[in-house]
Every structure is written in C-alpha cells, then in structure tokens.
Amino acid sequence: MTESGDFDDIFKTGSIFANRELVRIGHVPKLDRVVGRDQEVNAIGQALGPATMGGPPETTIVYGKTGTGKSLVTRCVTREGHREARTNEVVFQYAYVDCSDYQTEAKASREMARGLANNLDANIDIPRIGIAAADYRDITWDLLENYSVDAFVVILDEIDKLDDDELLRSLSRARESGKASTHIGAICISNKIEFRERLNERIDSSLQDNELVFDPYDAGQLREILLNRTDAFEPDVLDEDVIPKIAALSAKEHGDARKAIDTLYEAGRLAEKQDTETVTIEHVNDAVQQAEINRFEKLIEGTTPHVKHILHALALLTADNPAEEVFRTHRIYTLYVKLAEREGADPLSEDRVYRLLKEQSFLGVTESNHTGGGQSEGSYLEHRLLRDPEIVTRALRQSNGD
Numbered sequence: 001m002t003e004s005g006d007f008d009d010i011f012k013t014g015s016i017f018a019n020r021e022l023v024r025i026g027h028v029p030k031l032d033r034v035v036g037r038d039q040e041v042n043a044i045g046q047a048l049g050p051a052t053m054g055g056p057p058e059t060t061i062v063y064g065k066t067g068t069g070k071s072l073v074t075r076c077v078t079r080e081g082h083r084e085a086r087t088n089e090v091v092f093q094y095a096y097v098d099c100s101d102y103q104t105e106a107k108a109s110r111e112m113a114r115g116l117a118n119n120l121d122a123n124i125d126i127p128r129i130g131i132a133a134a135d136y137r138d139i140t141w142d143l144l145e146n147y148s149v150d151a152f153v154v155i156l157d158e159i160d161k162l163d164d165d166e167l168l169r170s171l172s173r174a175r176e177s178g179k180a181s182t183h184i185g186a187i188c189i190s191n192k193i194e195f196r197e198r199l200n201e202r203i204d205s206s207l208q209d210n211e212l213v214f215d216p217y218d219a220g221q222l223r224e225i226l227l228n229r230t231d232a233f234e235p236d237v238l239d240e241d242v243i244p245k246i247a248a249l250s251a252k253e254h255g256d257a258r259k260a261i262d263t264l265y266e267a268g269r270l271a272e273k274q275d276t277e278t279v280t281i282e283h284v285n286d287a288v289q290q291a292e293i294n295r296f297e298k299l300i301e302g303t304t305p306h307v308k309h310i311l312h313a314l315a316l317l318t319a320d321n322p323a324e325e326v327f328r329t330h331r332i333y334t335l336y337v338k339l340a341e342r343e344g345a346d347p348l349s350e351d352r353v354y355r356l357l358k359e360q361s362f363l364g365v366t367e368s369n370h371t372g373g374g375q376s377e378g379s380y381l382e383h384r385l386l387r388d389p390e391i392v393t394r395a396l397r398q399s400n401g402d
Ligand SMILES: Nc1ncnc2c1ncn2[C@@H]1O[C@H](COP(=O)(O)OP(=O)(O)O)[C@@H](O)[C@H]1O
Pocket: 026, 027, 028, 029, 033, 034, 035, 036, 037, 064, 065, 066, 067, 068, 069, 070, 071, 072, 073, 225, 257, 258, 261
C-alpha cells in the first residue's frame, strides 16, 4: 500500500458531479450549448455577416439585464464569424474588452491591442504603462495593417463602465482618417438600458446601426438552458422536479441564467456535502435560502456590531410574535440591551438606537412609522422588519463566524 493512499478520503468528491465545470460561474459554453436565443444569435450574425466576406461589419448595441446571455451570445457568434471567414479566405479578427475590468480609455485601448495581438498570435510587446491611449490604438492599427486584416470587430462589454467615449469614436474614424484600411466595427454591450440615451447623445449616428435588447429569460428558456447542462451531473442524480423548480423560481425573481445555473450548482454541492445520492427539491430550497443569507450578509457587511444587535433584536421579536409584525422602539431597545450585554458590549442610548433604526429603513431592511400619537418621537415609532427573520438571524450568525 502506498503512503499517499492513506489520505484518499480527505479528497473525496462524492458521486454527484460528473463534470462540475459545466455549472461553474465563469464557464463560457460553446455556441452549440446556447439555447433559446436564436433571434439574437441571428441578429448579431447578420451584423457581422459582411465582415465574414471581407466587408464592413455593422456596429451593434446590445442592452439587457444581467444574466440574459449578452456576453455569451456576442462572444460565441463573433468566434463563429471568425471561423466562417476563414473558410472564405477572409481575415476577420476581433478583440474582447470587458470595460468593468478596464475602465479608463488607456486601459481599454491596451486591452483591445492585447486581445488582437493574442488572436493574431502576434508576438509583440505591448507596454503596460508609459504610453498614451492613442499609442495603444496606433499599435492596434499597425497590427491590422501588418497582418492584412480585412475586418475587425471590437466587443466593448459593460461599456457604461468606460470613463470616456474616445475609444469608440476613434474606432468609427480610423478608416476615414486613413489610419487603417481594415473595415472596423464594434459591438457595445450594456446592462443598463438607460445608457442608450447617453450613447445617443455622445456617439456618431453612424454607430447606431443596430440595437438589440435581450429580455430576461422565461421559465421555459431557463429550463432548456439548465437541461442542457445536466451532463455536469452523474446520470440519474437529479430528481426530475429539480430543474423545473429552479426554472420557475428564477423566472419569477429575475430571469437571470447565471443565477439559475448557480442555484443548480449550489444544490448539487449541498447534496454532495450531505453525501446523498440524489439532488432533491429540498436541496434547491436550501440553496436558494443560502443565497439569500449570503446576499443579506453582504448588505450588512459594513455595519457596526450595534446595528447588528438591533437587527437581531427586531428579528427575534418578529419570529417570536408572528401576529404582531410591528414593534415599538422601546421594546426593541430592551431586547437589544440584553443582546449587546451578552456579547460584552456597552449598550447605546435609546435615542441613538432609535436613530439607527431609522437609518436602517433607508437600506430597505426595516420600515419605521409613527403610530399617530404625540410628538415625542422615539417611543411612538414602530418598526417592521422587511425580511424573513430567519434569513436575518442566520446571516447575522454567519457574519459573526458562528
Ligand atoms: N442562452 C443561453 N444558453 C446557455 N447558457 C446561457 C444562455 N444565456 C446565459 N447562459 C449562461 O449564463 C451565464 C451568464 O450569461 P452572460 O452572457 O454572461 O449574461 P450577461 O452578459 O447578459 O450578464 C453564461 O456564462 C452562461 O453560462
């Protein structure tokens, strides 16, 4: 027996996942795994069509909420266009720039040059600092010239994060100004539909060839997307109602494919941790609840221990008195003092606690209302917890590390 064999057990992964990569965040599936977006695939395909024949690509602006497949569809179709062009003996190149990672004009321009160099397999050194945005663009135009690129498309993802429009303007001018003989186009993506007005004001109308809106997914589409990933799991591991349940919940709440896939992954992980043989609806419910707890923990991350004790007091009162819902400041205060003292903290004054409660209502966590009687504020104010008390209590416990 080998020594290393003794520790096999600690690396045990269970028998739930066959290929967990398929349901991890960050995994970018191939075009053949993109489902329910035929119309959008075709619209981007049409905009890029001329470029695959060596002509000018049409610039397209893509809007839609997060998790609606904008980045995925755009990247997959562009990659496919690159392949298609090769069969036509056309040099079609692209660069993908995620502006949330590269927010300044110089950083985004550098990333464009780097992406193009990468895709061309060009072995050039692009300085990280010390040169201006315009110099990075010149490197780009030189690459296009030297590699006889017929058409070039830049994907500017999350373009609303970009602090300047100059990159976009220079793309539309490059050919006219004789800087490049390549046909150049852009696909601009934004999670914010409001961004449209800003773009319209600032950008040349020639850039507004096409506009495409990605709607949130409905339950049917989400079901299809999830069913397409079932090979992430071992055969017969998923109970048959698991995917329909996640699809229905996600469609109702957000229509976000990323979150739906993540719920499926988390449900699988819970089953794995419990060493069970199947993933069930209970795992899904627990995964959804855990995600809510994590979100709430994030929301209260920066608050002081006193605010946490106050929220804890209100959550306990709410859970213990289901018929009441609203609680006066003084009642919350009395319990708060006990909780704070139990943790060895010096309680704040009642007036301070009253103010903190009113502040929490700005976070959307609680709601405070006058009861109608009198002027003396504190004691006549009532507070209501707007979240499930169990989520709040568990998030507080989690943020304490216990
Ligand atoms: N139509 C689809 N088919 C398959 N998977 C999808 C689809 N749409 C989204 N996804 C999955 O959801 C994730 C998030 O999609 P993404 O394109 O990044 O959304 P957005 O850019 O609109 O925020 C993708 O990485 C992919 O795993």
